[in-house]
Structures are given as structure tokens and as C-alpha cells.
Amino acid sequence: MQKTILLVDDKKLLRDTLIDYLGNDRFRFLEAETGEIAIDIFREKSDEVDVVLLDENLPGINGIKTLRLMKKINEKVPVIALTGELTIDIRKSFIDAGAYDVQAKSAIYEKLIPSLEGALEGKEPSAGSGESDIDFEKMAEALKNDGRWEESALYLREAGMEQKTLGNLDKAAGYFEESITRYKRAGRTTKAKEVEKLLDEIS
Numbered sequence: 001m002q003k004t005i006l007l008v009d010d011k012k013l014l015r016d017t018l019i020d021y022l023g024n025d026r027f028r029f030l031e032a033e034t035g036e037i038a039i040d041i042f043r044e045k046s047d048e049v050d051v052v053l054l055d056e057n058l059p060g061i062n063g064i065k066t067l068r069l070m071k072k073i074n075e076k077v078p079v080i081a082l083t084g085e086l087t088i089d090i091r092k093s094f095i096d097a098g099a100y101d102v103q104a105k106s107a108i109y110e111k112l113i114p115s116l117e118g119a120l121e122g123k124e125p126s127a128g129s130g131e132s133d134i135d136f137e138k139m140a141e142a143l144k145n146d147g148r149w150e151e152s153a154l155y156l157r158e159a160g161m162e163q164k165t166l167g168n169l170d171k172a173a174g175y176f177e178e179s180i181t182r183y184k185r186a187g188r189t190t191k192a193k194e195v196e197k198l199l200d201e202i203s
Contacts, residue, residue, distance in 0.1 A: 035061030
């Protein structure tokens with residue numbers, strides 16, 4: 001039996017690409033190009049929707065606000081947020097608002113299907129937390145174990161920044177070095193260079 005995905009993104013090319021990638025044989029797709037349209041569809045058909053794929057950067061109502069409104073309509077439907085620039089703050093904002101998971105668009109073809117399958121099967125998210133006190137190193141290792149190298153590198157960078165603020169420069173350098181390694185493994189050389197600059201500042 002086909003599962004129904006509400007796909008919310010203002011770029012038709014990305015919607016078409018995701019539909020081709022995920023397959024019309026397995027899923028039925030409802031499409032929305034704005035948060036407002038998505039809310040209208042969700043209000044009418046939330047009982048039919050099995051999962052929502054929601055872009056962060058939408059015209060009008062952004063992804064976070066759209067998610068909050070969806071949760072008021074039907075909090076049981078899992079929502080996977082998609083973002084072009086994944087940061088700790090963006091992840092935390094979505095998780096706090098009730099997202100099942102947050103995925104970087106740069107890693108979407110590697111990581112979306114496992115996340116989607118987990119949401120459809122009712123599994124707990126494998127990594128991610130909305131808690132205000134985040135153990136960056138613990139999160140980095142959990143994400144690494146999931147093969148989510150870019151996100152793991154992001155948390156290690158934050159761990160390094162935290163240690164730098166505390167004056168633990170040797171420990172900060174270790175986190176930065178490992179962050180660089182993981183960014184490179186994820187193919188994110190620009191991000192790796194940004195962390196290299198942070199490392200140079202304390203070397």
C-alpha cells in the first residue's frame with residue numbers, strides 16, 4: 001500500500017527530483033510550494049498524510065512556523081525538515097517545534113530514506129535532541145555512528161568552540177581537527193576550511 005508524503009518546497013525542481021528519487025510506485029505525493037498552501041492541504045488531509053518533508057526556507061510562513069501550525073492540527077504526523085545550511089540552532093529549533101528529524105540537503109540522497117523509513121515505522125529518531133544543554137561530543141559520536149558525517153562535524157565544531165570559550169585550547173584543537181576530518185569525509189571542503197581557520201586562531 002502506498003504511503004502518502006506531503007512534500008513542501010518552493011523549488012519545483014527539487015520537488016520533482018525528490019519524487020523521482022523516492023518513487024511514485026512506493027509513495028503518493030501531495031505537493032505544496034509555500035507554508036500557507038501546505039497548511040491548507042494538511043488541514044484537509046492530515047488523516048491521509050503519513051509523513052511531511054518540509055523545507056526550512058519557504059516564502060511567507062517559514063518552515064519552523066509551518067511545522068508549529070501543523071502540529072496544532074495533527075501532532076501525530078512525523079515531519080522531516082530539510083535545510084540548505086544545517087546549524088545547531090536550526091536543528092534545535094526544528095526539534096523543539098516537534099520535527100522527527102532534520103536533514104541537510106547536501107546529504108539528502110544518503111540519509112533521507114533511512115530517516116523516512118524510521119518515521120513511517122514509528123521508530124524513535126536515532127540522533128537529535130531538543131534539550132537546551134547539548135552534549136556536543138556525545139551528539140557528534142551518535143551522528144557519526146549513523147554515518148551522518150557532516151552533522152557530526154558540525155557538533156564537533158561546536159564542541160571546539162565551547163572548549164575555546166572555556167580556555168581549554170588543546171581540547172578545542174582536538175575537536176577542530178576531528179571536525180575538519182569529518183567535513184572532508186562528507187565532501188564539504190568549504191566547511192572544513194572554515195574550521196581550519198578556527199584551528200589556526202588557537203595554534
